[in-house]
Amino acid sequence: MNGTGRIQVARKVVGVGSVGTRAWVLLMDTLNGVEPLFLQAKEAQPSVLAEYCGRSQYANQGERVVTGQHLMQAQSDIFLGWTRARGDDGVDRDSYLRQLRDWKFSAPxxxxxxxxxxxxxxxxxxxxxxxxxxxxxxxxxxxxxxxxxxxxxxxxxxxxxxxxxxxxxxxxxxxxxxxxxxxxxxxx
Structure with a gap:
Protein backbone atom coordinates (compact mmCIF):
# COMPACT_ATOMS: atom_id res chain seq x y z
CA MET A 1 0.00 0.00 0.00
CA ASN A 2 2.29 2.75 -1.27
CA GLY A 3 5.04 1.80 1.15
CA THR A 4 2.94 2.65 4.21
CA GLY A 5 1.64 -0.80 4.99
CA ARG A 6 0.78 -4.10 3.43
CA ILE A 7 -2.30 -5.97 2.36
CA GLN A 8 -3.03 -9.62 1.87
CA VAL A 9 -6.11 -11.02 0.16
CA ALA A 10 -7.73 -14.46 0.31
CA ARG A 11 -10.84 -15.84 -1.35
CA LYS A 12 -13.66 -16.51 1.15
CA VAL A 13 -16.11 -19.38 0.92
CA VAL A 14 -19.54 -17.84 1.33
CA GLY A 15 -22.76 -19.07 2.87
CA VAL A 16 -25.91 -20.24 1.13
CA GLY A 17 -27.30 -16.72 0.70
CA SER A 18 -24.26 -15.64 -1.33
CA VAL A 19 -23.66 -18.71 -3.51
CA GLY A 20 -22.42 -17.68 -6.93
CA THR A 21 -20.86 -14.42 -5.78
CA ARG A 22 -17.24 -13.70 -5.06
CA ALA A 23 -16.11 -12.77 -1.57
CA TRP A 24 -12.68 -11.83 -0.31
CA VAL A 25 -11.01 -11.32 3.04
CA LEU A 26 -8.55 -8.46 3.14
CA LEU A 27 -5.90 -8.21 5.84
CA MET A 28 -4.65 -4.66 6.00
CA ASP A 29 -1.77 -3.77 8.25
CA THR A 30 0.38 -0.81 9.15
CA LEU A 31 4.14 -0.94 8.92
CA ASN A 32 4.45 -1.55 12.65
CA GLY A 33 2.24 -4.67 12.42
CA VAL A 34 0.33 -3.69 15.56
CA GLU A 35 -3.04 -2.65 14.14
CA PRO A 36 -4.38 -5.25 11.69
CA LEU A 37 -7.73 -4.62 10.05
CA PHE A 38 -9.78 -7.42 8.49
CA LEU A 39 -12.25 -6.35 5.82
CA GLN A 40 -14.59 -8.38 3.69
CA ALA A 41 -15.27 -7.50 0.06
CA LYS A 42 -18.43 -9.11 -1.30
CA GLU A 43 -19.50 -9.02 -4.91
CA ALA A 44 -22.65 -6.98 -5.48
CA GLN A 45 -24.66 -8.08 -8.48
CA PRO A 46 -27.71 -6.30 -9.89
CA SER A 47 -30.83 -6.59 -7.74
CA VAL A 48 -33.20 -9.43 -8.55
CA LEU A 49 -35.91 -6.75 -8.56
CA ALA A 50 -34.29 -4.85 -11.44
CA GLU A 51 -36.09 -7.02 -13.99
CA TYR A 52 -39.43 -5.92 -12.52
CA CYS A 53 -38.71 -2.42 -11.20
CA GLY A 54 -36.19 -1.08 -13.70
CA ARG A 55 -32.46 -0.45 -13.53
CA SER A 56 -30.94 0.87 -10.35
CA GLN A 57 -30.15 4.55 -10.15
CA TYR A 58 -26.67 3.55 -8.98
CA ALA A 59 -23.94 2.85 -11.53
CA ASN A 60 -22.12 0.69 -8.96
CA GLN A 61 -24.09 -2.22 -7.45
CA GLY A 62 -21.93 -2.03 -4.33
CA GLU A 63 -23.10 1.55 -3.80
CA ARG A 64 -26.72 0.34 -4.18
CA VAL A 65 -26.19 -2.25 -1.41
CA VAL A 66 -24.41 0.22 0.87
CA THR A 67 -27.11 2.86 0.38
CA GLY A 68 -29.75 0.28 1.31
CA GLN A 69 -27.83 -0.68 4.44
CA HIS A 70 -27.50 2.98 5.45
CA LEU A 71 -31.26 3.38 5.04
CA MET A 72 -32.12 0.37 7.17
CA GLN A 73 -29.45 0.50 9.87
CA ALA A 74 -29.49 3.03 12.66
CA GLN A 75 -25.69 2.79 12.77
CA SER A 76 -23.65 1.20 9.99
CA ASP A 77 -20.14 -0.21 10.01
CA ILE A 78 -17.69 2.70 9.78
CA PHE A 79 -15.78 0.80 7.09
CA LEU A 80 -18.87 0.17 4.95
CA GLY A 81 -18.11 1.22 1.39
CA TRP A 82 -18.03 0.10 -2.23
CA THR A 83 -15.60 -0.30 -5.08
CA ARG A 84 -15.19 -1.67 -8.59
CA ALA A 85 -12.21 -3.89 -9.33
CA ARG A 86 -10.97 -5.94 -12.26
CA GLY A 87 -10.71 -9.66 -11.54
CA ASP A 88 -8.08 -12.12 -12.72
CA ASP A 89 -10.46 -12.93 -15.59
CA GLY A 90 -10.35 -9.30 -16.79
CA VAL A 91 -13.97 -8.59 -15.81
CA ASP A 92 -14.83 -5.50 -13.74
CA ARG A 93 -17.02 -6.35 -10.75
CA ASP A 94 -18.77 -4.20 -8.16
CA SER A 95 -18.31 -5.02 -4.50
CA TYR A 96 -19.14 -3.64 -1.12
CA LEU A 97 -16.74 -3.69 1.79
CA ARG A 98 -17.27 -4.00 5.53
CA GLN A 99 -15.51 -5.28 8.59
CA LEU A 100 -15.10 -9.03 8.43
CA ARG A 101 -16.51 -9.43 11.92
CA ASP A 102 -19.08 -6.84 12.84
CA TRP A 103 -19.54 -8.26 16.35
CA LYS A 104 -23.19 -9.05 15.92
CA PHE A 105 -24.70 -10.66 18.96
CA SER A 106 -27.45 -13.20 19.24
CA ALA A 107 -29.03 -14.36 22.43
CA PRO A 108 -28.86 -18.12 23.22
Missing part, protein backbone atom coordinates in the same frame (compact mmCIF):
# COMPACT_ATOMS: atom_id res chain seq x y z
CA UNK A 109 -32.50 -18.84 22.34
CA UNK A 110 -32.17 -22.55 23.04
CA UNK A 111 -31.62 -21.69 26.72
CA UNK A 112 -34.51 -19.23 27.08
CA UNK A 113 -37.57 -19.68 29.24
CA UNK A 114 -40.90 -18.81 27.56
CA UNK A 115 -41.02 -15.29 29.03
CA UNK A 116 -37.50 -14.59 27.79
CA UNK A 117 -38.31 -15.94 24.34
CA UNK A 118 -41.42 -13.72 24.19
CA UNK A 119 -39.37 -10.66 25.11
CA UNK A 120 -36.63 -11.59 22.63
CA UNK A 121 -39.15 -12.15 19.81
CA UNK A 122 -40.78 -8.81 20.59
CA UNK A 123 -37.40 -7.03 20.45
CA UNK A 124 -36.48 -8.75 17.15
CA UNK A 125 -39.83 -7.74 15.66
CA UNK A 126 -39.43 -4.17 16.87
CA UNK A 127 -35.91 -3.95 15.43
CA UNK A 128 -36.99 -5.38 12.08
CA UNK A 129 -40.00 -3.07 11.89
CA UNK A 130 -37.82 -0.07 12.74
CA UNK A 131 -35.32 -0.99 10.03
CA UNK A 132 -38.04 -1.36 7.42
CA UNK A 133 -39.72 1.85 8.53
CA UNK A 134 -36.43 3.69 7.99
CA UNK A 135 -36.32 2.50 4.38
CA UNK A 136 -39.50 4.29 3.32
CA UNK A 137 -41.95 7.05 4.09
CA UNK A 138 -43.06 6.34 7.66
CA UNK A 139 -46.27 8.38 7.28
CA UNK A 140 -47.25 6.46 4.14
CA UNK A 141 -46.43 3.15 5.85
CA UNK A 142 -48.51 4.05 8.91
CA UNK A 143 -51.41 5.13 6.70
CA UNK A 144 -51.19 1.89 4.74
CA UNK A 145 -51.17 -0.25 7.89
CA UNK A 146 -53.98 1.71 9.49
CA UNK A 147 -55.11 1.49 13.09
CA UNK A 148 -56.67 -1.97 13.13
CA UNK A 149 -55.08 -5.31 14.00
CA UNK A 150 -55.56 -6.68 10.45
CA UNK A 151 -51.87 -6.45 9.52
CA UNK A 152 -50.74 -7.86 12.87
CA UNK A 153 -53.12 -10.79 12.50
CA UNK A 154 -52.06 -11.42 8.89
CA UNK A 155 -48.39 -11.53 9.92
CA UNK A 156 -49.16 -13.85 12.84
CA UNK A 157 -51.17 -16.15 10.54
CA UNK A 158 -48.32 -16.19 8.02
CA UNK A 159 -45.78 -16.98 10.76
CA UNK A 160 -47.87 -19.89 12.06
CA UNK A 161 -48.40 -21.26 8.54
CA UNK A 162 -44.66 -20.93 7.83
CA UNK A 163 -43.76 -22.71 11.08
CA UNK A 164 -46.20 -25.52 10.24
CA UNK A 165 -44.60 -25.87 6.81
CA UNK A 166 -41.13 -26.03 8.40
CA UNK A 167 -42.34 -28.86 10.65
CA UNK A 168 -43.78 -30.75 7.65
CA UNK A 169 -40.55 -30.24 5.68
CA UNK A 170 -38.45 -31.49 8.58
CA UNK A 171 -40.68 -34.53 9.03
CA UNK A 172 -40.35 -35.31 5.30
CA UNK A 173 -36.57 -34.91 5.58
CA UNK A 174 -36.44 -37.26 8.59
CA UNK A 175 -38.53 -39.81 6.70
CA UNK A 176 -36.18 -39.59 3.70
CA UNK A 177 -33.19 -40.17 5.97
CA UNK A 178 -34.96 -43.10 7.65
CA UNK A 179 -35.78 -44.80 4.33
CA UNK A 180 -32.33 -44.11 2.86
CA UNK A 181 -33.31 -41.68 0.08
CA UNK A 182 -31.37 -38.87 1.82
CA UNK A 183 -28.28 -38.79 3.99
CA UNK A 184 -27.65 -36.61 7.02
CA UNK A 185 -24.82 -36.27 9.46
CA UNK A 186 -24.36 -34.51 12.76
CA UNK A 187 -20.60 -35.02 12.70
CA UNK A 188 -19.66 -31.63 11.30
Missing amino acids: IEQMIPEGMTFYARMCGWTLARAHARSGDRVALAAYLGGSNAFDEAIADFAETYADQNERDYAAFQAAVDDGTAQATTEI
Whole structure:
Protein backbone atom coordinates (compact mmCIF):
# COMPACT_ATOMS: atom_id res chain seq x y z
CA MET A 1 0.00 0.00 0.00
CA ASN A 2 2.29 2.75 -1.27
CA GLY A 3 5.04 1.80 1.15
CA THR A 4 2.94 2.65 4.21
CA GLY A 5 1.64 -0.80 4.99
CA ARG A 6 0.78 -4.10 3.43
CA ILE A 7 -2.30 -5.97 2.36
CA GLN A 8 -3.03 -9.62 1.87
CA VAL A 9 -6.11 -11.02 0.16
CA ALA A 10 -7.73 -14.46 0.31
CA ARG A 11 -10.84 -15.84 -1.35
CA LYS A 12 -13.66 -16.51 1.15
CA VAL A 13 -16.11 -19.38 0.92
CA VAL A 14 -19.54 -17.84 1.33
CA GLY A 15 -22.76 -19.07 2.87
CA VAL A 16 -25.91 -20.24 1.13
CA GLY A 17 -27.30 -16.72 0.70
CA SER A 18 -24.26 -15.64 -1.33
CA VAL A 19 -23.66 -18.71 -3.51
CA GLY A 20 -22.42 -17.68 -6.93
CA THR A 21 -20.86 -14.42 -5.78
CA ARG A 22 -17.24 -13.70 -5.06
CA ALA A 23 -16.11 -12.77 -1.57
CA TRP A 24 -12.68 -11.83 -0.31
CA VAL A 25 -11.01 -11.32 3.04
CA LEU A 26 -8.55 -8.46 3.14
CA LEU A 27 -5.90 -8.21 5.84
CA MET A 28 -4.65 -4.66 6.00
CA ASP A 29 -1.77 -3.77 8.25
CA THR A 30 0.38 -0.81 9.15
CA LEU A 31 4.14 -0.94 8.92
CA ASN A 32 4.45 -1.55 12.65
CA GLY A 33 2.24 -4.67 12.42
CA VAL A 34 0.33 -3.69 15.56
CA GLU A 35 -3.04 -2.65 14.14
CA PRO A 36 -4.38 -5.25 11.69
CA LEU A 37 -7.73 -4.62 10.05
CA PHE A 38 -9.78 -7.42 8.49
CA LEU A 39 -12.25 -6.35 5.82
CA GLN A 40 -14.59 -8.38 3.69
CA ALA A 41 -15.27 -7.50 0.06
CA LYS A 42 -18.43 -9.11 -1.30
CA GLU A 43 -19.50 -9.02 -4.91
CA ALA A 44 -22.65 -6.98 -5.48
CA GLN A 45 -24.66 -8.08 -8.48
CA PRO A 46 -27.71 -6.30 -9.89
CA SER A 47 -30.83 -6.59 -7.74
CA VAL A 48 -33.20 -9.43 -8.55
CA LEU A 49 -35.91 -6.75 -8.56
CA ALA A 50 -34.29 -4.85 -11.44
CA GLU A 51 -36.09 -7.02 -13.99
CA TYR A 52 -39.43 -5.92 -12.52
CA CYS A 53 -38.71 -2.42 -11.20
CA GLY A 54 -36.19 -1.08 -13.70
CA ARG A 55 -32.46 -0.45 -13.53
CA SER A 56 -30.94 0.87 -10.35
CA GLN A 57 -30.15 4.55 -10.15
CA TYR A 58 -26.67 3.55 -8.98
CA ALA A 59 -23.94 2.85 -11.53
CA ASN A 60 -22.12 0.69 -8.96
CA GLN A 61 -24.09 -2.22 -7.45
CA GLY A 62 -21.93 -2.03 -4.33
CA GLU A 63 -23.10 1.55 -3.80
CA ARG A 64 -26.72 0.34 -4.18
CA VAL A 65 -26.19 -2.25 -1.41
CA VAL A 66 -24.41 0.22 0.87
CA THR A 67 -27.11 2.86 0.38
CA GLY A 68 -29.75 0.28 1.31
CA GLN A 69 -27.83 -0.68 4.44
CA HIS A 70 -27.50 2.98 5.45
CA LEU A 71 -31.26 3.38 5.04
CA MET A 72 -32.12 0.37 7.17
CA GLN A 73 -29.45 0.50 9.87
CA ALA A 74 -29.49 3.03 12.66
CA GLN A 75 -25.69 2.79 12.77
CA SER A 76 -23.65 1.20 9.99
CA ASP A 77 -20.14 -0.21 10.01
CA ILE A 78 -17.69 2.70 9.78
CA PHE A 79 -15.78 0.80 7.09
CA LEU A 80 -18.87 0.17 4.95
CA GLY A 81 -18.11 1.22 1.39
CA TRP A 82 -18.03 0.10 -2.23
CA THR A 83 -15.60 -0.30 -5.08
CA ARG A 84 -15.19 -1.67 -8.59
CA ALA A 85 -12.21 -3.89 -9.33
CA ARG A 86 -10.97 -5.94 -12.26
CA GLY A 87 -10.71 -9.66 -11.54
CA ASP A 88 -8.08 -12.12 -12.72
CA ASP A 89 -10.46 -12.93 -15.59
CA GLY A 90 -10.35 -9.30 -16.79
CA VAL A 91 -13.97 -8.59 -15.81
CA ASP A 92 -14.83 -5.50 -13.74
CA ARG A 93 -17.02 -6.35 -10.75
CA ASP A 94 -18.77 -4.20 -8.16
CA SER A 95 -18.31 -5.02 -4.50
CA TYR A 96 -19.14 -3.64 -1.12
CA LEU A 97 -16.74 -3.69 1.79
CA ARG A 98 -17.27 -4.00 5.53
CA GLN A 99 -15.51 -5.28 8.59
CA LEU A 100 -15.10 -9.03 8.43
CA ARG A 101 -16.51 -9.43 11.92
CA ASP A 102 -19.08 -6.84 12.84
CA TRP A 103 -19.54 -8.26 16.35
CA LYS A 104 -23.19 -9.05 15.92
CA PHE A 105 -24.70 -10.66 18.96
CA SER A 106 -27.45 -13.20 19.24
CA ALA A 107 -29.03 -14.36 22.43
CA PRO A 108 -28.86 -18.12 23.22
CA ILE A 109 -32.50 -18.84 22.34
CA GLU A 110 -32.17 -22.55 23.04
CA GLN A 111 -31.62 -21.69 26.72
CA MET A 112 -34.51 -19.23 27.08
CA ILE A 113 -37.57 -19.68 29.24
CA PRO A 114 -40.90 -18.81 27.56
CA GLU A 115 -41.02 -15.29 29.03
CA GLY A 116 -37.50 -14.59 27.79
CA MET A 117 -38.31 -15.94 24.34
CA THR A 118 -41.42 -13.72 24.19
CA PHE A 119 -39.37 -10.66 25.11
CA TYR A 120 -36.63 -11.59 22.63
CA ALA A 121 -39.15 -12.15 19.81
CA ARG A 122 -40.78 -8.81 20.59
CA MET A 123 -37.40 -7.03 20.45
CA CYS A 124 -36.48 -8.75 17.15
CA GLY A 125 -39.83 -7.74 15.66
CA TRP A 126 -39.43 -4.17 16.87
CA THR A 127 -35.91 -3.95 15.43
CA LEU A 128 -36.99 -5.38 12.08
CA ALA A 129 -40.00 -3.07 11.89
CA ARG A 130 -37.82 -0.07 12.74
CA ALA A 131 -35.32 -0.99 10.03
CA HIS A 132 -38.04 -1.36 7.42
CA ALA A 133 -39.72 1.85 8.53
CA ARG A 134 -36.43 3.69 7.99
CA SER A 135 -36.32 2.50 4.38
CA GLY A 136 -39.50 4.29 3.32
CA ASP A 137 -41.95 7.05 4.09
CA ARG A 138 -43.06 6.34 7.66
CA VAL A 139 -46.27 8.38 7.28
CA ALA A 140 -47.25 6.46 4.14
CA LEU A 141 -46.43 3.15 5.85
CA ALA A 142 -48.51 4.05 8.91
CA ALA A 143 -51.41 5.13 6.70
CA TYR A 144 -51.19 1.89 4.74
CA LEU A 145 -51.17 -0.25 7.89
CA GLY A 146 -53.98 1.71 9.49
CA GLY A 147 -55.11 1.49 13.09
CA SER A 148 -56.67 -1.97 13.13
CA ASN A 149 -55.08 -5.31 14.00
CA ALA A 150 -55.56 -6.68 10.45
CA PHE A 151 -51.87 -6.45 9.52
CA ASP A 152 -50.74 -7.86 12.87
CA GLU A 153 -53.12 -10.79 12.50
CA ALA A 154 -52.06 -11.42 8.89
CA ILE A 155 -48.39 -11.53 9.92
CA ALA A 156 -49.16 -13.85 12.84
CA ASP A 157 -51.17 -16.15 10.54
CA PHE A 158 -48.32 -16.19 8.02
CA ALA A 159 -45.78 -16.98 10.76
CA GLU A 160 -47.87 -19.89 12.06
CA THR A 161 -48.40 -21.26 8.54
CA TYR A 162 -44.66 -20.93 7.83
CA ALA A 163 -43.76 -22.71 11.08
CA ASP A 164 -46.20 -25.52 10.24
CA GLN A 165 -44.60 -25.87 6.81
CA ASN A 166 -41.13 -26.03 8.40
CA GLU A 167 -42.34 -28.86 10.65
CA ARG A 168 -43.78 -30.75 7.65
CA ASP A 169 -40.55 -30.24 5.68
CA TYR A 170 -38.45 -31.49 8.58
CA ALA A 171 -40.68 -34.53 9.03
CA ALA A 172 -40.35 -35.31 5.30
CA PHE A 173 -36.57 -34.91 5.58
CA GLN A 174 -36.44 -37.26 8.59
CA ALA A 175 -38.53 -39.81 6.70
CA ALA A 176 -36.18 -39.59 3.70
CA VAL A 177 -33.19 -40.17 5.97
CA ASP A 178 -34.96 -43.10 7.65
CA ASP A 179 -35.78 -44.80 4.33
CA GLY A 180 -32.33 -44.11 2.86
CA THR A 181 -33.31 -41.68 0.08
CA ALA A 182 -31.37 -38.87 1.82
CA GLN A 183 -28.28 -38.79 3.99
CA ALA A 184 -27.65 -36.61 7.02
CA THR A 185 -24.82 -36.27 9.46
CA THR A 186 -24.36 -34.51 12.76
CA GLU A 187 -20.60 -35.02 12.70
CA ILE A 188 -19.66 -31.63 11.30
